[in-house]
Amino acid sequence: MSPLPLVLAPLGFAAVALAMPSNRWRPVVLPIGALCHLALVIAVLAHGDSTAASGWLSLDPLARLVLLTVALLFTCCALYAPGYLAVRHDRPNRRFCSGLLLQVAMLSLVAMSHHLGLLWVGLEATTLASAPLLYFNQTPRALEAAWKFLLIGSVGIALALLGSFFLAYSELATQQPSSLQFDDLMAAAPQLSKPWLHAAFVTLLVGYGTKMGLAPMHTWKPDAYGEAPGILGAMLAGGLTTGAFLAILRMLALMHAAGEGSFARPILVFMGLLSMVFAAVFMVRQKDIKRMLAYSSVEHMGILALGAGIGGLAMFGALFHMLNNAMTKAVLFLSVGNIHRAFGSKSTDDVTGALGRVPVSAALFLAGFLAITGSPPFGPFVSEFTIARAAFADGQPVAGGLYLALLMAVFLGMGSTVLAVVQGESPSPSSTNSGHVDRPSLTLPIVFALLVVLGLGIWLPGPLRDLLDRASAYVEARP
Amino acid sequence: MNHTLDGLLVLVVLLDFFALGTSRVMALIRASAMQGVVLAGVPLLVHAEISGHALLIAVGSLVVKGFVVPLLLMRAIRDVTIRREVEPLIGFTASLLLGGLGAGLALVFSGHLPLAPEHAQAQLVPASFATIFTGFLMLTTRQKAITQVVGYMFLDNGIFLFGLLLIDAMPFLVEVGVLLDLVVAVFVMGIILHRIQRTFSTINTTQFSTLKE
Numbered sequence: 001m002s003p004l005p006l007v008l009a010p011l012g013f014a015a016v017a018l019a020m021p022s023n024r025w026r027p028v029v030l031p032i033g034a035l036c037h038l039a040l041v042i043a044v045l046a047h048g049d050s051t052a053a054s055g056w057l058s059l060d061p062l063a064r065l066v067l068l069t070v071a072l073l074f075t076c077c078a079l080y081a082p083g084y085l086a087v088r089h090d091r092p093n094r095r096f097c098s099g100l101l102l103q104v105a106m107l108s109l110v111a112m113s114h115h116l117g118l119l120w121v122g123l124e125a126t127t128l129a130s131a132p133l134l135y136f137n138q139t140p141r142a143l144e145a146a147w148k149f150l151l152i153g154s155v156g157i158a159l160a161l162l163g164s165f166f167l168a169y170s171e172l173a174t175q176q177p178s179s180l181q182f183d184d185l186m187a188a189a190p191q192l193s194k195p196w197l198h199a200a201f202v203t204l205l206v207g208y209g210t211k212m213g214l215a216p217m218h219t220w221k222p223d224a225y226g227e228a229p230g231i232l233g234a235m236l237a238g239g240l241t242t243g244a245f246l247a248i249l250r251m252l253a254l255m256h257a258a259g260e261g262s263f264a265r266p267i268l269v270f271m272g273l274l275s276m277v278f279a280a281v282f283m284v285r286q287k288d289i290k291r292m293l294a295y296s297s298v299e300h301m302g303i304l305a306l307g308a309g310i311g312g313l314a315m316f317g318a319l320f321h322m323l324n325n326a327m328t329k330a331v332l333f334l335s336v337g338n339i340h341r342a343f344g345s346k347s348t349d350d351v352t353g354a355l356g357r358v359p360v361s362a363a364l365f366l367a368g369f370l371a372i373t374g375s376p377p378f379g380p381f382v383s384e385f386t387i388a389r390a391a392f393a394d395g396q397p398v399a400g401g402l403y404l405a406l407l408m409a410v411f412l413g414m415g416s417t418v419l420a421v422v423q424g425e426s427p428s429p430s431s432t433n434s435g436h437v438d439r440p441s442l443t444l445p446i447v448f449a450l451l452v453v454l455g456l457g458i459w460l461p462g463p464l465r466d467l468l469d470r471a472s473a474y475v476e477a478r479p
Numbered sequence: 480m481n482h483t484l485d486g487l488l489v490l491v492v493l494l495d496f497f498a499l500g501t502s503r504v505m506a507l508i509r510a511s512a513m514q515g516v517v518l519a520g521v522p523l524l525v526h527a528e529i530s531g532h533a534l535l536i537a538v539g540s541l542v543v544k545g546f547v548v549p550l551l552l553m554r555a556i557r558d559v560t561i562r563r564e565v566e567p568l569i570g571f572t573a574s575l576l577l578g579g580l581g582a583g584l585a586l587v588f589s590g591h592l593p594l595a596p597e598h599a600q601a602q603l604v605p606a607s608f609a610t611i612f613t614g615f616l617m618l619t620t621r622q623k624a625i626t627q628v629v630g631y632m633f634l635d636n637g638i639f640l641f642g643l644l645l646i647d648a649m650p651f652l653v654e655v656g657v658l659l660d661l662v663v664a665v666f667v668m669g670i671i672l673h674r675i676q677r678t679f680s681t682i683n684t685t686q687f688s689t690l691k692e
Binding site (some may be wrong): 115117118120121124128131132135140143146147150151154155158161162165167169171172173174175178179180192195196202 | 498533576593594595611624627631634635638641642644645647648650651653656657660664667668669670671674676678685
C-alpha cells in the first residue's frame, strides 16, 4: 500500500475545511477527517511488512508506531473539537480547523520520511501550521506565546538544518557521494567522517530538541501550552513533540549504525535527567494549571530521551512511553480545558473544588494525573517502570536512582496543584461561575483516551508488542 | 574564478559587520536583502562548471532572499513609527567587536576542520560560520521583534552558505521546500509583528513580560 494517502487525505480535508463557508458546520470536518486518517493508518498497519523501499517515504516500524500515536491522539482531539468549537461559536474557526488537519498531514509526512531534508521541511511546516492556532484566543498573552513559539522554534529548526548539512558533509569529507537519503546514510554509516558525525548529532539534538522541548531549550513550552486551546495543547504535547523525538531517534539509529552509540547515549541520558530536574523544580507551587502541564511535558520528553539513552529494554520502554504520553496528554489537556471553561480561570487561586462543579472533567483530570505520574494500572506505569528496570539491569544505578527520585519529586509537586484544583469548596458561584457544565460531547472523547491509556496498562496487544520490539531493534541497528 | 568567489564571501562578511553596527531598521533589512543577492552568486562559482541545478538555486535564492522576504518585512513594518533599534542589550560598538572576534574565530576554527580537499582552500566555511554567529548575536541582543527576524534571516543565510558545499546532495525539491518554508515563516512572523504593534503599541519584546516565572 502506498504511504502517500496518509499525507494527502488530511491535506484534502484541510482544503475542505478551508473552503467551507459555514462556521457552524465546519468543525464536523475534523472528526470525519480524523476517522479517515485513523482507518488509513490501521489499514497500513494491518497490511504487514511490505516495506516498499520507495526511498523518500517508507513505512518502517518506527514510522508505523508514530503514525499510530498521531492518529489515535488526533482522533480524540477531533472528536472533542465540534463540542468545543460549538461553545466558542463566536470565534471564526476556519484557520483552526484547517490548521489542525494540516498539522496532522505534516506529522504523517515526518513519520514516514526517509530523507533528512524532507523530514526537516515537514517539521518546520508543523511549526508554521501551529503558530496561527496559538493565536486562536486573540489575547495579548496568546500573541506573546505565538511569537516565542515561532521564533524559538524557527531558530531551533534552523540549527537542525545545519545539523543535517553536517551529516551530509560527513559523507563528502570521506570522498563518498553525499546524500541525505536515510537508507544511503545507514548503509554508509561505518565510513562516515567521525568529527562531522559527532557535530551533526549534537547540532541535530539541540535543534530538534528545541522543537521537542528538552531542557534547557524548553522556554517556549510553558508560554505556548499555557495559552493554547486544550486541543492544540494536546496536539503539541503529544504530536509535534513526538515528531521531533522521531527525528532524534532516526539520528540515533544512524549513530548506532556507525558504531558511535557510546558517544550519543550518555548525552541523551544527561539531557533527559536535566529536563526532569527542570520540570521538577518549576512544577513546585505552580499556580497555573496549563503551565504545570507544560512542565509535565518537559519531564516526559526527558523520560523519552533518558530511555533512548539507556537503550536496550529502556528503548522499548521509551517507545511505548511515547504512545502512553501522547494519549495521557490528551486526557490532561482536554479535561483542563473543560475546567478552565467552567471557572473562567486557570490559576489555582480561583479554581478549587472542581469535583463539585464539573465532576466528570475533574475526575478525568485526576485520573490523568495519576496516569502521567506513573501510577498503576495505567500505561505510563508500565513504560516508566520498564525504563527504571532497564537502567538498573544495564548497570546505570546512578541514572536509575536519580530517575526514580525525580519521578517522585514530580509526583509530589504536581499532586499538590492537582489536588488543590479538584478538592475543596467551589468559590461562590457568582464570582467565577461561567455556567459551563459537563456535557457528553466534551467528556466522552476524554473517556475514550483514558480507556486507551488504561487498556495499554493492563494488556499490551501482541501486534503492538511486536511493533515496539521491531521499532526498538531498528533504532539500535540490531538485526 | 576563485577570486570572484572570495570577493563575494568577503562582501557577505562585511554585510554581517554592517548589520551589527547599524541602528536603523530599514538599513538592516536592506543589508539582509543585499546579502541575499550576493549569496545568489555563490552557487554559480562553487563548482567549476555551472549546472542547471546550481542555476535554479541561484535564481531561487535571489528571488526569495533578495526580494520576497525583505519586501515582506518592509510591508510588516510599514505602519511602525519607530525605525531605530534603541538600547540593544549589547551596544553597537561592542557587538561589532564581538562580530569581528567571531569572524576571526570562525577562520581559525575552519582551519582545523577535516574538510574535503576541494573545500580546504575555499573561504566558504568561515564565512558561513561568521554569518551564523552574527545571526545568533542579533537574535539574542536586540530587543525589537523586527530586528530579531532580521537576525533569523542572517542565521538562515549562514546555513544556506554551508549548504552550498552540498549542492549535489540536496535534491532540488528539498531546496524548494526550504526556501518556501522560509517565505512562509517570515510571512507568519510579519503578521504576528503587525498584531504585536497593534496590541502593545510597540514591537519591543521587553514588553513581553507577562509570561514568565
